[in-house]
Structure formats: structure tokens, C-alpha cells
Amino acid sequence: METLNYLNDGHGLASWLLTKDHKRIALLYLGSITAFFAIGGFFAMLVRLELLTPAGDLLASETYNKMFTMHGVVMVFFFLIPSIPATLGNFLIPIMIGAKDLAFPRINLLSWYIYMLGGIFTMVAALSGGVDTGWTFYTPYSTAAANSHVITAALGVFITGFSSILTGLNFIVTIHRMRAPGLTWFRLPLFVWAHYATSLIMILGTPVIAITVLMVAAERVLHLGIFDPALGGDPVLFQHLFWFYSHPAVYIMILPAMGVISEIVQAFSRKNIFGYSFIAFSSLAIAVIGFLVWGHHLFVAGQSVYAGMLFSILSFMVAIPSAIKVFNWTATMYKGSVWLQSPMLYAIGFVGLFTIGGLTGLFLAAMGLDIHVHDTYFVVAHFHYIMVGGAIMGYLGGLHYWWPKITGKMYPEPWAKLAAAIVFVGFNLTFFPQFVAGYLGMPRRYHAYPPEFQVWNVLSSAGASILAVGYVLPLIYLIHSLFYGARAATDPWGAKGLEWEIPSPPPTENFEITPIITHGTHQYEPSKEVGIA
């Protein structure tokens, strides 16, 4: 009865662990990043529990420091960076461009193994005693003072970087070389544009963090004087190298989410995007300008005031392409046929939270104001609005939107709407109070804090528990839908795009015949020629 598709084409563990199918590799990634998300979330819970009271009474200082470090390392390197590209991107990019697979299927599988190896190193570091440097590994603390498993964790980050580089390389070659006939650059889905820009950052930026963590390891082991002034090094050099990657890495996390939102807003407004080329080029603009703003992390580190001004003005400029996207998404809903299914709820939530996250980034780019808010909870709130309010909302929205395609099953819509609402409320309650605590002056990474900050921390911890419910719910009903969900149609949303023209779940080779493309995606008006020729 059941038709042959990528899920039942081969059974047993080996058929998964040795697969070269981009769709199965996407699912390998989906399982692994979900596990890492749970681990990172567990560390976050301990942090929020500790901060319920001003005294450092739940964990020892050392343990607390390890918890926020591991939370950052796991969430950034093992969840956020691979989240959308390695799962949804891996699954959808070949389908969206009418190809049977990525350009290098074996390298795709290799990148998952490298990712897992890096993850194992990091987990070994965590289990064998942890690392307490903060995910930023600032020197000379990390090289000269920290008495924890810095090298193991740094190696984990170093190794997993190669998986990022290989994925980026694979995407770039695939998008350049494997588009179906007629699929010109300006007919590409915006999801693909976003991943193209992301891949550029991955291959240009990741080698720098790899070199940087290697230098940290070299200084720690061999006492080469690179960063430690006692050995003749320069501690601030590390910050330049680190943020040269790690600021663009923020765009590795948010650009794919922006691509997801572009797709969802079109599908659930039944309308093509407003200002296609502005959205497409704004992704590239973010990727390029994003490489030139790292110095805004060093305004109070004694950086030259003129360098600071240059970084400040560039940081303001990188906000413009993001603003363009937000305005265009909003305009896309105008005169649309808006269907408030759960993916669209996540997309609307994304637009609101990303707007706040982006605008508060401007506060930090303003040099005079940054003196006060730098290294306070204001920064923590800002980047969680981008990472959690932006990237994770985008990820969850995309996961729901494409879930019927990926699994061939429908998830329960009422539960999904409820979860989206809980995530939105829980998120704001968790992170909005941190803006207030930050402007009041509460420094980040504080195990104990003066009592006047307590009320904001209690609100934040309460919000975090609500947020946790919002994350556990989808885990339950999505898994449940795998077994009990209704069979998904080819195009359950009435959306337009190559992925909605092949069966759910897709066959292993995606397309029986290579499609010929005559127009861009999301063209809903019936007058034009529709469908693959």
C-alpha cells in the first residue's frame, strides 16, 4: 500500500548511518541537534534556578560558571549554528532547486560525523569536570588561569567547525551547479538565498575561530606567548580574532531563520513576497557587512576611539538590511489571504521578537550608551531576543511548516497553536525583565547578585519554566504524529514551491524527471502558468 519513499527505502541502522541521502542526513542532524538542545536547555534551567535567589545557594560558584559556559557552548556551536541549515536546509535545498541531492553526498554524511565527534569531545569535557571560561574563552583567563577542561572543549569547537565549513561548501556548490533548467538566480526561493549567504559566512569565518581556539590550546599547553601578557602576548588580540568569527556567526544563526520566515509568510498569505530582490540582496549585505562589525564588542576594552567609531557606524549599517526584511515581510501580508496556522504564528512571533532584538542591538552599537550596558544583562536579553526569539522561533516555524513534507504526517494543529502561544509568552517573560535588570546595572555571568535585582530574576526564571513547557510540547506531539498523525497530502498548506509538488514524504531521488522551471516560487494568481512542466 505505502509507496516507496526515502523513509522506507532501506531499513536498519546501517541504512541510516551510511546513508548518502540528504533527507536522511537531515534527520540524523534533527535527532542530534534536538539532543544537544535538551542538554543546553538543562544547563539553562540550572542557571535560572540558581538566579531565583540573590545568594549563590544552589550551586557552588565553580559549578555555576561551568553551567553557563556549557549552556553557551552547546547552544551556540551544537544547536544554533547547525540548527536550520543542517536540518531544513539539508532537506530542502536540493528539492527547492530541483536536484536529486547535494553536490557532495558523501561529504554531507562526513560533516554529520565530524559534528558528532566535536559534540562528543564537548560532552567529554562536560562530564569529566566541565569548562568554566564562558563560551567566549576570553584570554588570559582561558589560557593562564582557568583550571578546567578548556582544551577538550576547545577541540570540540575546533572539530565541529569543519562540519560547518563542509556544509557551507556543499550548499554553495549545489546552489551554483545543480539548479534545474530555467531556475535562474532570481527565481530561487528566498530560503535558498538565505542559505547561500549563510554558507559564505560559514566558509569564510569558521577557519578563523578554528585557528583562534588552536592558539588558545597552544598557549595553554606549550606556553607560546600569544595572548598572555606574562608571556609577551596580547589578551585583546584574542577578542579581535574571536569576534571576527563570532559576530558573523550570529548571522549564521539568524539568516537561515529569516529564509524560513520569508517562505512561511508567503505560503500563509498566499502571496508572493513583497520586494523579492531587496530580501535576497539584504541577505548578502548582512553577510558582507557582518564581517566588519566585530569591534563593537571592544568599545570598553581600550580599543582606539577612532576604530570604535568605524565599528559603530558599520554596526548601525548592518541593521538596515534587517530592517528592510522586516518591512517587506509586513508588506507581504498586506492584501494577502492570511491563514493563522501554527507556522504563521511562529512567523508573526518572529517578526515581533526579532524587531525588538534588532532594535536593542542598536543600543549596544551606540558607543556612549554601550559603556553602561556592555557586559550587563541588557546584552544577554538582546542576543536571546535574536537567538531564541528569532532563530529558534524560525526553526520551530519551519519545522512545523515542512513537518508534513518531511514525515508524511500531519501534526495536531490545536496543540501546535497552543505551544506557539506558550513559547511566545514564556519567552517574553524570560527575557524582557533582563533588559530592565541590565540597565539597572546587573552584570552578566554573576552567580550571586545584590538583592535589588531579585524581582527581575524571579520573573525571568518563572518565564523560563513556561518556555520549557512550550519546548517540550512540540517534542511530544510531533513524535506522537509520527505514529498516529493523519497522512499528509502533497501540498497540505496550498503553498507553491517545488517541495510542494512532490509526494510527502518525497521519494529517495526527489524528482522522477528533472523539473523545468518557468517562474519564481509562491506565484498564486491563477492567470499565470503554474506547475512544473
Add this chain to the structure above:
Amino acid sequence: MFTNFPFFPQAASAQASQIDAVFFFMLAVSGFFSVLIAALVVIFAFKYRRRHDDEIGEAIHGALALELLWMFIPFGITMVMFAWGAKVFFDLYRPPAGAMEIFVVGKQWMWKVQHMDGQREINELHVPVGRTVKLIMGSEDVIHSFYIPAFRVKADVIPGRYNTLWFEATKPGTYHLFCAEYCGTKHSGMIGWVTAMEPAAFEAWLSGGRAEDSPVAAGQKLFQDLVCVTCHTPGAQARGPILTGLWGKQIELQGGGKVTFDEAYIRESIVNPQAKIVAGFQPIMPTFQGLVTEEQLLQLIAYVRSVAQQPAEAAPAGAGGAAAPAPEIKR
């Protein structure tokens, strides 16, 4: 349960209002745009909600005029934010002349403060209101960051170099002092209090207690003990540059180039004397890295600076062998 429910930090320095003004401007702009976007999204979601299954949206591909509008208006606004933020930063970057100087050393996990009159404090800083205070800060180990929220000032304290920070307290009171850069296990314990006092009360505080040697006097003793005095004062054995009159001058270097004779150069010449040799001298000075603590370095610099500020002809006060026997150096 919570008696203390603060929304906004106290503002107790001259620069606090400048920084808060930028904040409120940006808050207003951000609030406007957040509400605008949220309102549009909610209105569109309601007004254009799908009424039957086959409904499709109207094909609108874009409008160049709108795109340009929402590109250039935000650009203009952000440039105002940039200029304002940069101006405030620039104004706060250089301390006004005649500021009262205080040395601060950060170490895991405490702040050590020494006033020019010799008064020392740990995790506390007493300052007079109405007077500009300049902190000269160094670190003994890792990077720290000196942060007084009520004054809206913060600067990283970095090993191997000096960072400065200045403020003018305006309201007497006691304010939080935090370390803002993660520095290890007891990072959140590296906190203290800043007490701003009326000038008279401050003078009384300064003269009370057990004042120790001023940094200049302590530095002078070190200058003797470490036998810097042999080479750097006029005499038969003077094999290094004589320090008087050098302060702020451009110094010619061996192999070309120049360097300004300032705190940073003095520091470098003590810990890494081979780095920049003054023209006409031999690279014979040994390094003192590891032999002097960060605090002693600050004292040595204070003394060298006091000598270098004297006119070149005058002999440095008390630099001869007739000085009183040097007492034990206090850590």
C-alpha cells in the same frame, strides 16, 4: 516579599544624564517602530484573514518608492544614533586636565585602590563629589572590568597595559561597584562600594585612618631597592637615560622611530626593556617582569613620572645615596 522594585538606576555622575539621554532617544525610536510593526502585523492578520479555502492574495511584487523610503529613513535615524553615541563616547574618552588621580589594581577577586596621598582601600573607593576623578587601572592576572552603574562608567582592566576611566560624582551616596568582565570562580564576589562624599568630608576621610606612603614615595623606595638609581641618575655609572625633563616628550629610538614618554612607555621599559631602546644607549637593562607586582609597577611609574616632570637641570629630589634606609615594601 520584594520591598525593592527598582525600574531605573540612580544617576549620580555628571555623565549619567548624557548617557541616559541617548538611551531615552533610542527607546522612543525603538518603541515607535516596534509598535508600528506589531500593529501592522496584527491589523493585516485580522483584516486580510483567509475567508475561504481557495482564497489567494493579491499579487503585489513590490514598490521601489516604499523600499527606498524604508531604507533611507531608518538609515538617517541610525546615523543620528551613531553620531550622538559617538559624541558622548568621545566626550567621556579623555579626562579633563587636573583630574584627581587614583590607582586601581584588579586581581582575582578584589579591587585594590590607592590614593595619591597614600590612603589604601580594598573593594571600596571614596571620592569627593564635584571633582573629576581619573582612575588609572591595571590588572595583576586576567581581564576585569571596573563598572559603577550609578555613574554609567565602565572600562576593562587588562593585564599588561593601563586603561583609564574618569567621572565626576554629583550626589553623595554609596553606589555599587562591579567587576563586569568574567574573571573566574568568584567573579560575582568581585564587587564593592563607591562612596561619594562632600569635599570636606572626603578631606577628613583622607587624612584619617592609617595613611601609608604615597605612591610616589613608595616608588622612590623601589627605585632605590631595585637599584634603578644607579643607571638612571646623573653620575659616573649612569648608563641609562636620565629621566628628568622627559615627561610627554618624543623620544628618539635606536634604529629610528619615536615614542612618547608616558605611563605606557615607562611600564614597557620596566617589564620589557629591550622593546624600545632610546637612541644612543645599549640594551643592557634587565627585565623586571615578575620581580615587581602590578601595584609596585604603578608606584614606580608614579615616581618616574614625578622625576620626569621636573626640569632637566634639576637633580631628582632625594635620589642620592643619602636617602633614609628603605623600609620594607608593603604589599
